[in-house]
Amino acid sequence: xxxxxxxxxxxxxxxxxxxxxxxxxxxxxxxxxxxxxxxxxxxxxxxxxxxxxxxxxxxxxxxxxxxxxxxxxxxxxxxxxxxxxxxxxxxxxxxxxxxxxxxxxxxxxxxxxxxxxxxxxxxxxxxxxxxxxxxxxxxxxxxxxxxxxxxxxxxxxxxxxxxxxxxxxxxxxxxxxxxxxxxxxxxxxxxxxxxxxxxxxxxxxxxxxxxxxxxxxxxxxxxxxxxxxxxxxxxxxxxxxxxxxxxxxxxxxxxxxxxxxxxxxxxxxxxxxxxxxxxxxxxxxxxxxxx
Numbered sequence: 373x374x375x376x377x378x379x380x381x382x383x384x385x386x387x388x389x390x391x392x393x394x395x396x397x398x399x400x401x402x403x404x405x406x407x408x409x410x411x412x413x414x415x416x417x418x419x420x421x422x423x424x425x426x427x428x429x430x431x432x433x434x435x436x437x438x439x440x441x442x443x444x445x446x447x448x449x450x451x452x453x454x455x456x457x458x459x460x461x462x463x464x465x466x467x468x469x470x471x472x473x474x475x476x477x478x479x480x481x482x483x484x485x486x487x488x489x490x491x492x493x494x495x496x497x498x499x500x501x502x503x504x505x506x507x508x509x510x511x512x513x514x515x516x517x518x519x520x521x522x523x524x525x526x527x528x529x530x531x532x533x534x535x536x537x538x539x540x541x542x543x544x545x546x547x548x549x550x551x552x553x554x555x556x557x558x559x560x561x562x563x564x565x566x567x568x569x570x571x572x573x574x575x576x577x578x579x580x581x582x583x584x585x586x587x588x589x590x591x592x593x594x595x596x597x598x599x600x601x602x603x604x605x606x607x608x609x610x611x612x613x614x615x616x617x618x619x620x621x622x623x624x625x626x627x628x629x630x631x632x633x634x635x636x637x638x639x640x641x642x643x644x645x646x647x648x649x650x651x652x653x654x655x656x657x658x659x660x661x662x663x
Contacts, residue, residue, distance in 0.1 A: 433654045440612075440651065444582060448545045537567040541576065548583055556583040574604030578613055585620065594620040611637065611644035615652045622659045631661035 544559030560580040564573055581596035597617040601610055614637055621630035634656050637644060644652075 429654065429657050433658060436647075436651045436654055439647065443647075444579075445549055448549045537563070537570050537572070540566070541570075541572055544576070545579065548579055551586075553583045553586040556580075557587070574600055574607035575609060577604070578607070578609045581613065581616065585616070590620045590623050594624070605640075611641035611648045614641065615648055615655060618652070618655050618659070622655065627659045627661075630659045631656065634659070634661060 540559060540563050544556055544563055547553075547559055548556035557580060560576045560583060563570070563576045564580065567573060570576075577596050577600040581593045581600070584590075584593035584596060594617050597613040597620070600607060600613045601617065604610065607613075614633055618630040618633040621627070621633065634652050637649075637652050641648075
């Protein structure tokens, strides 16, 4: 009876052993170790970012200065173009009137010649119509006039200035465009002295300040901007003048006064243009103004 029992146990053992042998333990892999960024590396990156920001601010300041100068030149050129167009229109009108008068005189002379029994010369009927845009007609020039040396008519020396407000202001701007800063200063100062009640006198103070600034006469430049701000607060250039005044104060080492001037910009001129506000922001950084 024991023998069959042992055989049963042996068979059971044979069935259990292969199942156990197939069980394999899979080793567990640990996660890779990554080296983290140290505090020193972060500090170095922050310092580099700050330096790059400072360099960019310097470049922005230089670009804003160039933009401001170019805007001034564009505005002056637009003014000169407008004046040139007005002058051209006046010349065309005067030329047409002159041609009509000459034609009328020729007809009158021809009538008198006929009455005296003299054969009149043919009269050209080429008088342009009023308002014609075909341009001025050609006029015959006397030989004596063509013999004059070039530049002998209408030539002014550098010290002579026009005696009327419009031409004098145009001359001052022309000198500023030509980088004749001393000449522009002279012309704008003459305009302010002679035509103190002219509507453009506020603008004249603005450009006088620019001409003085280019000559590094910073104190006088600041005085011109101050006059514009105080005496002509509604002038469209007053916000720009305030920022330029702050610039001159900063250059003179008066950073606290420069910041005080810049702090008044939003309240005094809430409608200042974006470029003026941007330049003011750069000036605040340059002067070390607080937030």
